[in-house]
Amino acid sequence: MKKIILTTFVLCTFLSYINMSAQNSTKEEAAQEKAIQSLIKKMTLQEKVGLLHANSKFYVTGIKRLGIPELALSDGPHGVRAEINRDNWAYAGWTNDSSTCFPTGTALAASWNPQLSAERGMVLGEEARYRKKDILLGPGINIIRSPLCGRNFEYMSEDPFLISSLTVPYIKALQSKDVAASVKHYIANNQEENRVTVDVSMSDRALHEIYLPGFKAAVQEGGSLTVMAAYNKFRGDWCSESNYLDREILRTELGFKGVLMTDWNAAHSTIKAALAGLDLEMGTDIKDYNEWYFANPLINAVKEGKVPVSIIDEKVANILRVMMKIKMLDEKNRAKGSMNTPAHQQAAYKSAAEAIVLLRNKNAVLPVDFTSIKSIAVIGDNATRKHCSGGLSSEIKSLYEITPLDALTKKYGNSLIINFAQGYEKQSKFAEGSNIGQYDTKKIDWKLIDEAVSAAKKSDIAVIFCGLNHDFDTESFDRIDMKLPYGQETLIREVAKANPRTIVVIIAGSPLEMAGFSERVPAILWSWFGGMEAGNAVADVLSGKVNPSGKLPFTIPVSLEQSPAHALGNFPGRDLKVNYEEDILVGYRWFDTKNIVPQYPFGFGLSFTSFEISGLQTDKKIYNTGDVIHISYTIKNSGKLYGAEVAQIYASDPVCSVLRPSQELKGFEKVFLQPGESKSVKTDIKVSDLAFWNESQKKWTVEPGDFILHLGNSSRNIIESAIIKIQ
Ligand code: BGC
Numbered sequence: 001m002k003k004i005i006l007t008t009f010v011l012c013t014f015l016s017y018i019n020m021s022a023q024n025s026t027k028e029e030a031a032q033e034k035a036i037q038s039l040i041k042k043m044t045l046q047e048k049v050g051l052l053h054a055n056s057k058f059y060v061t062g063i064k065r066l067g068i069p070e071l072a073l074s075d076g077p078h079g080v081r082a083e084i085n086r087d088n089w090a091y092a093g094w095t096n097d098s099s100t101c102f103p104t105g106t107a108l109a110a111s112w113n114p115q116l117s118a119e120r121g122m123v124l125g126e127e128a129r130y131r132k133k134d135i136l137l138g139p140g141i142n143i144i145r146s147p148l149c150g151r152n153f154e155y156m157s158e159d160p161f162l163i164s165s166l167t168v169p170y171i172k173a174l175q176s177k178d179v180a181a182s183v184k185h186y187i188a189n190n191q192e193e194n195r196v197t198v199d200v201s202m203s204d205r206a207l208h209e210i211y212l213p214g215f216k217a218a219v220q221e222g223g224s225l226t227v228m229a230a231y232n233k234f235r236g237d238w239c240s241e242s243n244y245l246d247r248e249i250l251r252t253e254l255g256f257k258g259v260l261m262t263d264w265n266a267a268h269s270t271i272k273a274a275l276a277g278l279d280l281e282m283g284t285d286i287k288d289y290n291e292w293y294f295a296n297p298l299i300n301a302v303k304e305g306k307v308p309v310s311i312i313d314e315k316v317a318n319i320l321r322v323m324m325k326i327k328m329l330d331e332k333n334r335a336k337g338s339m340n341t342p343a344h345q346q347a348a349y350k351s352a353a354e355a356i357v358l359l360r361n362k363n364a365v366l367p368v369d370f371t372s373i374k375s376i377a378v379i380g381d382n383a384t385r386k387h388c389s390g391g392l393s394s395e396i397k398s399l400y401e402i403t404p405l406d407a408l409t410k411k412y413g414n415s416l417i418i419n420f421a422q423g424y425e426k427q428s429k430f431a432e433g434s435n436i437g438q439y440d441t442k443k444i445d446w447k448l449i450d451e452a453v454s455a456a457k458k459s460d461i462a463v464i465f466c467g468l469n470h471d472f473d474t475e476s477f478d479r480i481d482m483k484l485p486y487g488q489e490t491l492i493r494e495v496a497k498a499n500p501r502t503i504v505v506i507i508a509g510s511p512l513e514m515a516g517f518s519e520r521v522p523a524i525l526w527s528w529f530g531g532m533e534a535g536n537a538v539a540d541v542l543s544g545k546v547n548p549s550g551k552l553p554f555t556i557p558v559s560l561e562q563s564p565a566h567a568l569g570n571f572p573g574r575d576l577k578v579n580y581e582e583d584i585l586v587g588y589r590w591f592d593t594k595n596i597v598p599q600y601p602f603g604f605g606l607s608f609t610s611f612e613i614s615g616l617q618t619d620k621k622i623y624n625t626g627d628v629i630h631i632s633y634t635i636k637n638s639g640k641l642y643g644a645e646v647a648q649i650y651a652s653d654p655v656c657s658v659l660r661p662s663q664e665l666k667g668f669e670k671v672f673l674q675p676g677e678s679k680s681v682k683t684d685i686k687v688s689d690l691a692f693w694n695e696s697q698k699k700w701t702v703e704p705g706d707f708i709l710h711l712g713n714s715s716r717n718i719i720e721s722a723i724i725k726i727q
Helices: 002-041 045-050 105-111 114-130 160-176 204-211 213-220 243-253 271-276 296-303 309-325 342-355 404-412 446-457 488-498 531-543 588-593
Strands: 071-075 135-137 180-186 199-201 226-229 259-261 357-361 375-379 417-421 461-467 502-507 523-526 577-579 611-618 628-637 643-652 664-673 678-686 692-694 699-701 705-712 718-726
Touching (some): 002 309, 045 309, 105 114, 160 180, 160 204, 180 213, 204 692, 226 243, 243 271, 259 309, 375 404, 404 417, 446 461, 628 705, 664 678
Parallel strands (some): 226 259, 502 523
Antiparallel strands (some): 692 699
């Protein structure tokens, strides 16, 4: 009885606390809105418009006399970019702007760990504050629609649920440090080819089910204070001036109250953009900042009555609201930040280590017992190449970057003979805006291969660090095919012939064709662009100090033709138009629905230990549309090593009036377990999350009937299923 009274008391206190803090925050918000309106009343039109466009590459003028400071923006999603000159794109040459460099977006997604995403957001926020930045441009969350998109490495996944699950904690943590996020690129910047001109069309259903959910979660759950409009057009209108995207969806449907900014040099009009809801013009390629679309031309448009002052005031209010939320007008109470701390570097290491995906491990070649071998061949350009400074806007002047060879030498150089061989030459050269560097990069350099083969022959094991670099995985253009460049496939095959204990480590941010070598080697690890700690992370996975727990955040097709946009001939489009004909069948939704067997499925990744997943149960068998489905199951580490498994829950709607993908990810849990340990895991899924976007009724619909919940550890390894009924 006592217990019940105490519990009731605690619950009531908690509820009244929640109630009070909700009241406080509404009160605070009301006070904030009042302060915003009173500031706006004091501004001249000139001053207002000054807040709506940049005064240099990354700054926006403040209003000194009203105590409104200059607004400072910076890239990017995996670290705070080095300082750029105010009036040109060259680096300013500061000596104190090196920063912590995290693994890129696909690596974050491969960790399937929202906690790591929050840690990243926290570090980025602290470093951005230390560098006196107000808005950090990221995360980049466009859907990986084609394996060829140059920016795949910077984005996260082909799946909107996985993207949303990682985006929300990132944004919340970043903004808790008084720095605004800018989730980008809204919307459908899913290719770099013609990115500034291409006109994308897709169904409303694909928009709502695939391309929008990440942004919706960023705004509604993450509270993203700013959104960056994409370069491309959407249904004939530039994203920065689309009434449908910017007013109807972003403002009205999603309830966004923050700042919508352009991408750099992505403004195209004054009146149309102003009315559609754009707030801030950045990066326009006109030398005189006063002549930008949202500068003098906007003042003139107001004077001519073409844009009402109320529209200007709405934009200024959006800017001021963001400034207040990140305490720009309350500097003494604002987070101060810190830079390059050991904790930041540890977060970068953890993120790199947890991202690594073990794709193959025949005869348990991995982990390598470094005490029992005498020599190792370390082969490949990627064994020594640093990647943090590449990729364009997301490039980082990293405080340091440990390559795989650095790490292996430091850890084992005294006890082992390390036979390094270049293996292949980087034959490409990056030139912004042109993928010319990618042609003619298939030369097979037999001299380098012969050297690698002899290194492999005289070593106990051979590790080939291969893959791509930021000549390929980069902003500004797409890859021309999905193949490994520089004759690497031949290199792998020849080294594998010379040494049966050949391990392939792929460093890349997007899918690659692997059929030509995957069966020839006993072990394959995918280690991404792993940031400043990349080498340490991969060395620790090779040795087993870290048990790999990454899972693929995208499907790896056998060949490009398997992949939906390419199978249907809709990439990169024709005559500057691209129609997303595959509709909602993106990534595994296509492969699973069409029964196409990929090279490696979405969600796949092995471990050095083994897991048993079992006992799938739902709390009920019949649910109403407003219910939450409480799912439980058990994961057991049935092997001999500590490790983590990612249990994934997919849902199917087998009978529906519209085509549904064969299954869709609706939940996942990453669980760390000691050998022999088991844990009961709970996952909640709202029935409303099983809905499809009903185009004729313009709303989410769950049709009553049977649904199947699948529990597995990849989209192609479903272990148990349960049928539920929705009424
Ligand atoms: C990119 C953005 C980036 C901006 C500023 C653009 O080219 O698309 O993602 O934030 O440049 O560097």
